[in-house]
Every structure is written in structure tokens, then in C-alpha cells.
Amino acid sequence: MKIAIASDHGGFEYKAKITEFLTAKGIEFKDFGPASTESVDYPDYAGPVARAVANGEYDRGILICGTGIGMSIAANKVPGIRCALVHDVFTAQVTREHNNSNILALGQRVIGEGLMLLIVKTWLDAEFEGGRHQKRIDKIAQLESCNG
Ligand code: RB5
Numbered sequence: 063m064k065i066a067i068a069s070d071h072g073g074f075e076y077k078a079k080i081t082e083f084l085t086a087k088g089i090e091f092k093d094f095g096p097a098s099t100e101s102v103d104y105p106d107y108a109g110p111v112a113r114a115v116a117n118g119e120y121d122r123g124i125l126i127c128g129t130g131i132g133m134s135i136a137a138n139k140v141p142g143i144r145c146a147l148v149h150d151v152f153t154a155q156v157t158r159e160h161n162n163s164n165i166l167a168l169g170q171r172v173i174g175e176g177l178m179l180l181i182v183k184t185w186l187d188a189e190f191e192g193g194r195h196q197k198r199i200d201k202i203a204q205l206e207s208c209n210g
Pocket residue numbers: 070071072073104127128129130131132133
């Protein structure tokens with residue numbers, strides 16, 4: 063699995079924790095930045111990650127900002143992206159099983175490091191169930207193509 067990851071200044075430290083985790087697990091990833099905690103605009107980082115996942119270059123993405131909200135709003139503007147803002151283990155699991163979420167958004171100012179890493183692990187391990195959920199995913203895709 064190839065992961066695209068990025069943050070803004072508000073998520074920079076958790077990005078480093080997650081890339082350490084991915085390295086330890088032998089999971090391939092690309093860090094789309096930023097390279098420091100200097101203030102940046104989260105859409106500038108959500109966009110490249112979302113496009114890289116939508117075009118198939120990367121299998122999944124992880125985006126971290128202060129709340130996760132800005133990143134999730136921005137990523138979900140890119141057709142083909144189903145970005146889930148997650149701050150608990152239950153929804154980390156179920157958003158993969160039911161929504162086939164392809165980007166995980168997290169808020170560094172919202173949850174502690176231990177929970178955050180467990181969410182990342184849960185989300186990476188969980189699989190889409192397909193079946194009745196596929197037609198719902200298809201209906202989301204229809205919303206992208208015909209203005210609802
Ligand atoms: C940056 O201060 C903050 O607004 C950003 O990290 C994020 O929380 C936006 O949704």
C-alpha cells in the first residue's frame with residue numbers, strides 16, 4: 063500500500079509521528095510537506111495529496127491539521143475523494159468498511175498521540191465491505207458529476 067501524507071503547521075508533529083509509524087511498519091509513503099512548522103495554508107497541502115490519491119498514484123492519503131476539519135473539507139472537493147475526519151477508533155474502522163474512505167483526516171489539537179496512532183493503524187488495516195455499501199459509494203460519485 064502506498065500512502066500520501068501531508069499536514070499544515072497545526073498538524074506537523076503528528077505527521078512526523080505517523081511517518082515514523084509507517085517507516086517502522088515498512089509501509090511505503092510520500093511526505094507532501096510541509097518541511098517545517100512555518101505557517102501555511104492547508105488547502106495547498108490537501109490538494110496535492112487528494113489529487114495523488116484520486117488519480118491512483120497513491121492508494122490512500124492521510125492529512126493532519128489543527129482540527130482535521132479544514133483538511134477534510136478541502137480534500138473532499140476533489141472528485142473521487144472520500145475523506146473521513148476521524149477522532150475515535152470505531153469510526154476509523156467503520157469509515158473503511160462502509161464508506162471506503164480513501165483519505166483520513168486528523169486533528170492534532172483534538173486527540174492525544176496514542177489514540178491518534180491507534181486510529182491510523184485501525185484505518186490502514188480495515189477493509190471495505192462492498193455489498194450494499196457499494197451502491198451508496200456509487201451515489202456519492204453521481205453527486206460529483208451532475209451537481210446533485
Ligand atoms: C491553523 O491554525 C488551523 O486553522 C488549521 O490547522 C486547521 O485546524 C483548520 O481546519
